[in-house]
Amino acid sequence: MKKLEMYMLGNLKIILDGKAITDNISYKSAGLLSYLAVNEERTFSRDKLxxxxxxxxxxxxxxxxxxxNLWSLRKILGDNKKKLKIIDSQKDTCKFNLHNNIYIDVFxxxxxxxxxxxxxIKEYIESLEKAKNIYKGEFLEGFYIKDCPEFNDWIFFERERFQRTYFDTLYKLSEIYKEKGKFLKSIDNLEEMLTINPLQEEIYVKLIEIYLEMGDRSTALYQYERCCRILREELNISPMDEIKEVYKSIRNHSGPALECKKTEDKELLEDENKWIIYNENFTDKDTKILAIDCYPIKNIQYxxxxxxxxxxxxxxxxxxxEGFPKYYWKDVYRIESxxxxxxxxxxxxxxxxxxxEKNKIFSAVLELLYNITKENSLSIFIKNIQWMDEISFDFFKLILxxxxxxxxxxxxxxxxxxYRFKEIKTYFDLKML
Structure with a gap:
């Protein structure tokens, strides 16, 4: 059985038995194969495709x-009836068969x-580093097919999704390395985050904190000036108040600053302070637990x-x-591909x-939560809620x-x-664990 490898994080590369075949496949055939592969759990109607x-x-x-195009793909991939087909093409449907001889980088x-x-923690760092190294660039970087708006929208949403995953991975690595005193590795990950979004002020704050802890006051000042310059050139705005306070601390102290804030961040990282928002209707029956962390990412709503x-x-x-109504899924699809x-x-x-659009998204996701908690309870753990984006925090309050x-x-x-803790305490039963 031939081995198929597909690399979609970065420029598309398709390899069959160690030989690159990307150039042998037409643009639309490559797009079709990529679409079927990423959605390997689904069976598509031919009319849909x-x-x-x-x-x-x-x-x-x-x-x-x-x-x-299906015939062309089968011919190039060597699909035949004697073997497990890569593309299962029936009279009215098509499906990608993911098996052990297929490697796809996104999966x-x-x-x-x-x-x-x-x-x-050692294995955790190794896993994060492995995941980080798989990401070679945007999903299907530079890939675009003329007169295929829905397909191009799909690529856009997938790019955003995998970029968020990569960003989260970099942030986790930077925090772990900082806690372990491996400052240069933490800086490397923060700098990589800035290549994705150079307007992220919180990242500059993190860099300044690390340089101050290293005793490198001049580089900490440079990071502040760098942040100001980029914000001025790109958005014509000044930095947020938090980074201005950091600047004052650097100017007024010759030694490391922000010790209080750093200690507080460490406490949050180690989850020493937890609060439960009590719900009298919670039954704790076959409870499923989900952890959705928040990160200091501004300007990305939802x-x-x-x-x-x-x-x-x-x-x-x-x-x-699949039993959830399609008209609700349509509105959820607006924010999650x-x-x-x-x-x-x-x-x-x-x-x-x-x-x-906001109202429709809120209603749809709320109905989704109601639907999945009919039979079994759900416990959601949120870390660093002060970093949740504003629209999501509005939705969080709606849930409450x-x-x-x-x-x-x-x-x-x-x-x-x-202020978010104060707001929650005003309306809801918040208890410290």
């Missing part, structure tokens, strides 16, 4: 083009991260909600999720106002106000002096 890649053609012409990265555990949806899709039985693994034929070419409908309960950690 025809309209996805040849939507501007007549249905008859689109079906012919699909047949031809490898996700598998490593899913299996990683903090119980053994970030936490998107991660919540992804965790649900990754941890719940697909048959249960992995919904495409559950249902096909989602068309987002509607024209909604920002507020209408709807607690009576839901068999779920939250456990949170974070900066207890932050």
């Amino acid at each position: 025809s309209s996805l890649f040849w939507g501007t053609s007549s249905m008859e012409a689109a079906r012919y083009n699909l047949r031809y 490898h990265m996700e598998s490593i991260l899913k299996k990683s555990s903090k119980h053994d 970030y936490w909600i998107s991660n919540l949806v992804k965790e649900i899709i990754d941890n719940y039985n697909i048959q249960v999720l 992995s919904v495409g693994r559950i249902t096909e034929g989602i068309d987002l070419q509607d024209n909604l106002t920002v507020m209408t 106000f709807k607690y009576e409908r839901l068999n779920l309960q939250f456990t949170i950690t974070g900066d207890k002096s932050h």
Whole structure:
């Protein structure tokens, strides 16, 4: 049986039995193969694939083009009836068969991260480093097919998803290395995060803290000036108040600053302070536990909600999720592309106002939570809630106000002096564990 390797993180590379065959495959055939491979759990109708890649053609012409491209792929990949086919093509459907002789980098990265555990910190670091090294660039970097808007939208959402995963991995590594005193490795990961988003002010704060702890006051000052320059050139704004306070600390002290804040961050990292938001309807029956951390990432809204949806899709039985109404999945799909693994034929070419879209997303995800907690309870652990994006925090409060409908309960950690803790305490029963 031939070995197929597909590398999609970066420029697309397809290798068969050690030989690169990317250039032997047409652009649309490569797009079709990539789409089927990433969605390997799903069986697609031929009409769906025809309209996805040849939507501007007549249905008859689109079906012919699909047949031809499938035939071409089977020929190049060496698919035949005597062996387990890579592409299972039936009269009306198509499916990608993922088996042991197939390697796909995106699945490898996700598998490593899913299996990683903090119980053994050495193995945890090794897992994060392995996942980090798999990411060679954006998902299908530079790949674009003319007159295929839905397919190109899919690529965009997948790029965002894998970039978030990579960003999270870098952040976790930077925090661990900082705690272990391996400052240069922590700096390397923070600098890599800045190559993804150079406007992320919190990363500059982290860099400044590390340089101060190393006793390198001049480089700490440089990081502040660098942040100011980039914000001025790109957005014509000044830094946030937090980084200005950091600057004052550097100017006014010759030794390491921010000792109080660093100690507090360490406490948060070690989860010493936990609070439970009590829900009297929580039954603790066959409870499923999900952990959705928050990170200091600004200007990316729906970030936490998107991660919540992804965790649900990754941890719940697909048959249960397929029973959730498609019109709700359509609205959830607006923020999380992995919904495409559950249902096909989602068309987002509607024209909604920002507020209408937000309301529809909130309603859909709330219904999803209600649906999955009907039979079994759900416990959600949120780390560093003060870093949750604003829209997600609005949704979080909506969940709390709807607690009576839901068999779920939250456990949170974070900066207890932050205004969000005060707001939660005002309306809800918050108890320290």
